[in-house]
Amino acid sequence: MKIYKIKKSNIDKVGLCASKDIKEGTKIIEYVGKIISKKESEKNNKFDNEKDIYLFNLNNKYDLDGDFIFNTARLINHSCDPNCEVNGKGLKLWVSAIKYIKKEEELSYDYGFSYDKDYKQFPCKCGKKSCVGYIVRSGSRWRIKT
Numbered sequence: 001m002k003i004y005k006i007k008k009s010n011i012d013k014v015g016l017c018a019s020k021d022i023k024e025g026t027k028i029i030e031y032v033g034k035i036i037s038k039k040e041s042e043k044n045n046k047f048d049n050e051k052d053i054y055l056f057n058l059n060n061k062y063d064l065d066g067d068f069i070f071n072t073a074r075l076i077n078h079s080c081d082p083n084c085e086v087n088g089k090g091l092k093l094w095v096s097a098i099k100y101i102k103k104e105e106e107l108s109y110d111y112g113f114s115y116d117k118d119y120k121q122f123p124c125k126c127g128k129k130s131c132v133g134y135i136v137r138s139g140s141r142w143r144i145k146t
C-alpha cells in the first residue's frame with residue numbers, strides 16, 4: 001500500500017497527502033523524470049522563463065526534469081513550513097519526511113526559489129503561521145517585508 005494519495009489541496013488544486021501516519025525520515029515517493037545533462041537544461045528554453053519548479057540538480061553534470069505526468073511527486077505543493085524534503089542519492093531523488101506526518105496531512109516541501117524581482121508572481125497559499133505569502137526559499141525570506 002502506498003503511504004501517500006492524491007487529494008484536493010487547500011494550497012493548490014491538487015496535492016499529495018499521507019494515507020497513514022509517517023515517521024520522520026521515511027522515504028515517501030520517488031521523484032522521477034528524465035535525466036538531462038546540464039548542457040541540455042541550459043540550452044532548453046523550457047527552463048528559461050519559469051522558475052525551475054520541476055528541475056532538480058543531481059550533480060555537477062546532470063539535472064532531473066520532473067515535468068511529466070508519470071511523476072506523481074510533482075503534485076506536492078510548496079509550503080513555508082514543509083514536512084518533507086527532496087534528497088538525491090546517486091541519480092535518484094526521493095521525497096522524505098522531515099517530521100512526523102499524520103494521516104491525511106498534506107505533503108509539502110520548500111521549492112527553494114531564490115529571491116528575485118519576480119517573486120510576487122509566485123504567491124504562497126500554504127496557510128502556515130510562518131507563511132510569507134510568496135514562494136521563496138527559507139534562507140531568503142527575511143528579504144520579504146510583510
Ligand SMILES: [Zn+2]
Pocket residue numbers: 079080081124125126127128130131132133134
Ligand atoms: Zn507559505
